[in-house]
Amino acid sequence: MHDISLLTLVLLCAAAAAAGWIDAVVGGGGLLQLPALLVGLPQVAAAHVLGTNKAVAIVGTTAAAITYTRKAPVDVRTAIRIGAAAVAGSFGGAFFASGINSAVLRPLIMVILLAVLTFVLLRPAFGATAATGPVSRNRILLAILVAGLGIGFYDGLIGPGTGTFLVIALSAILHLDLVTASATTKVVNTCTNAGALVMFTAQGAVLWSVALPLAVFNLAGGMVGARMALRRGTGFVRVVLVVVVVTLVCKLAYDQWLA
16 A cells, blocks of 8 residues: 555545546536645655546446446436547647647636526526437537537546536537436546556556445445436536536636635
């Protein structure tokens, strides 16, 4: 085990469980888990923290994806196609990440998030019901381009809120209700996490002794979150979505002007 105290490990496990729950319901669990790892492992290189975070997150997203696909009407084939595009997009984003000034990107992302928040609050019917009938091939292609390549690129470039963006994009483009959009997002996220984890593992940037115990708690949180979303429905997911978007805006504002 990496040299951390028992109290730190317990707190990290609690954060991993909460992150798994948030991620399963609406995405954005990294808002909690990644900062917790950065605080709990202050002497560890950033690349190793990111790699460890992916090793933990993939367990929760996989469990949530399995739970959702058993109960929700998820088009797994379409989700995997979007996920494959997202992996390609994230590789591209990671390639350009070193040359991007995140201080310039944060204000832009905050504006986008505030616009999304306004839209969700002013459109109470958004994501409440799914469209009837099959989704057109054009909409599927648009989802692959926007949710796959576009948001995947963002994930590799900067990352925070990727799951939340996916939920909103899939709901808007494919006319999915928020529960089904969350379910589809978990399949996509599993693909993107797998791609990133392969790269981090090849670089030796995963602290497995820390990741494995945290993954157990992230798994439990993900399963509980998925079941709650399925049981409580779209209204519950909508409330969590608003809370996560507000939290993301506050975090980005803090990083931009106060940190």
